């Protein structure tokens with residue numbers, strides 16, 4: 001059975017007992033376990049059905065712990081950490097031996113962040129180890145931003161979901177690495193490139209990302225059904241080409257007059273991109289559960305967190321892409 005609860009003591013006891021549970025963060029829910037224990041790390045990969053070549057992020061509660069797990073920290077990384085932590089920025093830094101190789105899929109760098117969700121911080125403070133936590137979705141599916149969505153997609157696979165309400169940001173952390181004095185954004189996320197540039201000065205966005213692309217043939221066939229998603233600059237133009245019944249809409253600000261209300265999600269009627277990010281994954285989860293023929297999603301303005309929203313929509317629209 002999979003229980004949803006708010007008890008941090010229960011969560012800590014399960015984690016100390018080498019269990020894997022779901023925890024809230026301000027970005028998305030994480031599938032968490034002891035980052036220092038290789039057999040727990042294996043369990044995370046197994047529950048998520050994730051290829052072992054796709055490494056995990058570790059979560060700490062205090063910047064003072066950083067030196068215990070990573071070395072040769074560039075000055076710019078320290079500056080970014082001081083500025084954005086606790087928060088939705090993940091740094092790629094050279095790992096120390098205490099971090100098992102399976103956490104990083106054998107890579108020399110480990111991804112690390114301090115989440116800002118109060119429940120996550122309180123939990124991490126009680127533990128004597130960092131938590132490895134990928135997003136709490138089966139590999140190939142949409143990340144969850146509520147305890148209920150975690151329960152639906154991981155039912156029976158974990159015993160406990162620590163409920164921290166809806167994730168405030170609603171989109172994953174921004175991942176950066178370092179090359180000399182350049183900060184490279186490997187995954188756009190909840191912290192915008194503009195905000196990072198203000199602190200890091202010299203930035204580059206790595207368009208190719210860091211995923212190890214798998215050919216679809218290698219993927220197990222039991223993924224949750226995924227309604228085909230189309231991305232539109234103008235929903236009404238695209239609607240001219242398809243039947244309206246069986247079509248779901250994810251609109252930025254305005255509802256679409258031709259589509260039943262129950263098949264529509266408005267991300268932010270006031271046109272607030274933070275609110276749109278907060279609502280995005282829940283909207284995708286709800287529409288996908290309706291088993292429609294197609295979902296048409298509208299691009300949002302490509303600024304601030306809108307860059308990450310469009311990135312996730314583009315990925316959702318790409319048949320060959322599997323969310324990790």
Ligand code: TXA
Pocket residue numbers: 025027028029030031054055056057090092104107109110111133134135136171172173174175210211324
């Ligand atoms: O907001 C977030 O980052 C959430 C919450 C739970 O913290 N976590 C998350 O984890 O999104 P995950 O595993 O779903 O995505 C992490 C991404 C993956 O694309 C992985 O390939 C990349 O980070 N990554 C992790 N460790 C890495 C490493 N050592 N080197 C390069 N890429 C890494």
Ligand code: MG
Pocket residue numbers: 134135143323324
């Ligand atoms: Mg993920």
